[in-house]
Amino acid sequence: MNELSYRLFFKAFSNKTRFEIIRLLRREQKSVTEICKDLNFEQSRVSHNLKCLEACGFVSSKWNGKNKIYSLDKKHILSILDNIDKHIERYSKRLESCGVLKNKSCGVIK
Amino acid sequence: MNELSYRLFFKAFSNKTRFEIIRLLRREQKSVTEICKDLNFEQSRVSHNLKCLEACGFVSSKWNGKNKIYSLDKKHILSILDNIDKHIERYSKRLESCGVLKNKSCGVIK
DNA sequence: CATTCATATGATAAAGTTATCATATATACT
DNA sequence: AGTATATATGATAACTTTATCATATGAATG
Structure with missing residues (x-):
């Protein structure tokens, strides 16, 4: 198996913001605003990292009205x-x- | 389970030097010099990261003459x-x- | 279609990590 | 003890990653 994938995989989880988001979504799906509130992280910080997590396939999203709901794989x-x-x-x-x-x-x- | 430990665990593996060392020791134990030669990494770079891996408990070491042999947990x-x-x-x-x-x-x- | 609330994006300063250099310490051998 | 070889360590420059700011885009509603 490809060495780079391994390292990127570990890297994805070693970041505090991403890891906390994953932990939070472990329980239930949430909108960006909810994630921000629950973790007390800035909105753009959360959005940037959600983008990463989605690009990696760890989370997926769906629009619900004005909110975008993210859920864990x-x-x-x-x-x-x-x-x-x-x-x-x-x-x-x-x-x-x-x-x-x-x-x-x-x-x-x- | 403690969140920090998780992240440190992932961080340990997300580094190229450390990951390559682990991959190498997966096969067989090796001295520092051997690791340097096999991976074409500088000696102090390898020593620093071996220290980290040993501190974390992923590898252990024993002296054999002038050589220190590292092996994987x-x-x-x-x-x-x-x-x-x-x-x-x-x-x-x-x-x-x-x-x-x-x-x-x-x-x-x- | 203007406004409001929600989310995304680009650029970059700030923070964090790593490799490297210089040097120290360890081990063995003569 | 002196020398040679192997490994470790501290300091820091170079590099990488992240958060933040400013702003843009999306979605809904009057």
């Missing part, structure tokens, strides 16, 4: 997240202590 | 990658056409 996304759930506890503590990943110009403040 | 990592394999084909094409993810300052050159 549940079956596949949930299956992926559920599987990672099984493993992530093992790594959780160490991930959160990794300077490179937590970053903001590498590790601890001096 | 196979059971768990392989299980995760294998599961994603099952789904990624579905998204592959769209991921690779997503301007936000492919980026270099957003999408297509004008």
Whole structure:
């Protein structure tokens, strides 16, 4: 399997805005305005990232009056997240202590 | 499950250097020098990212003479990658056409 | 068709990440 | 101990990504 797809896949989920949107839509479909309110994110920030998620096929949308309703590609996304759930506890503590990943110009403040 | 861990997990894999190292160690354990040669990456680049991968618990190391041998936490990592394999084909094409993810300052050159 | 509310888009400054360079530390061998 | 080879580390410049601002487009309704 193609290496680039893998990395893009992980990249899609590693972004806070996108990940929170996915988590939110995990429960139920929502309009852009609702997403903004629930997550307390700016509208254009949300729209830009929804565009990305839709381009990737993770969410889909339909117009409902003036609102555009976004919903999650549940079956596949949930299956992926559920599987990672099984493993992530093992790594959780160490991930959160990794300077490179937590970053903001590498590790601890001096 | 903690949201941050998730994102850090995805972030760890979304980086080219780290992902290639993981792919390489999927087959067999290797020293830093071997990894550098095989991937044609600079030594400090590899060391920095190995440190990250080890901090996260994805790889472990042991000294063997002057060489430090790194190996993959196979059971768990392989299980995760294998599961994603099952789904990624579905998204592959769209991921690779997503301007936000492919980026270099957003999408297509004008 | 003008207005209002909702969403999308382009450009770019700000923030974040990575590779690289210079150098330090580790290990083994003579 | 001195040298050679292997690996690690800190600082930072170069690069990449993101949020934000300004503005455009879409949809509905009087």
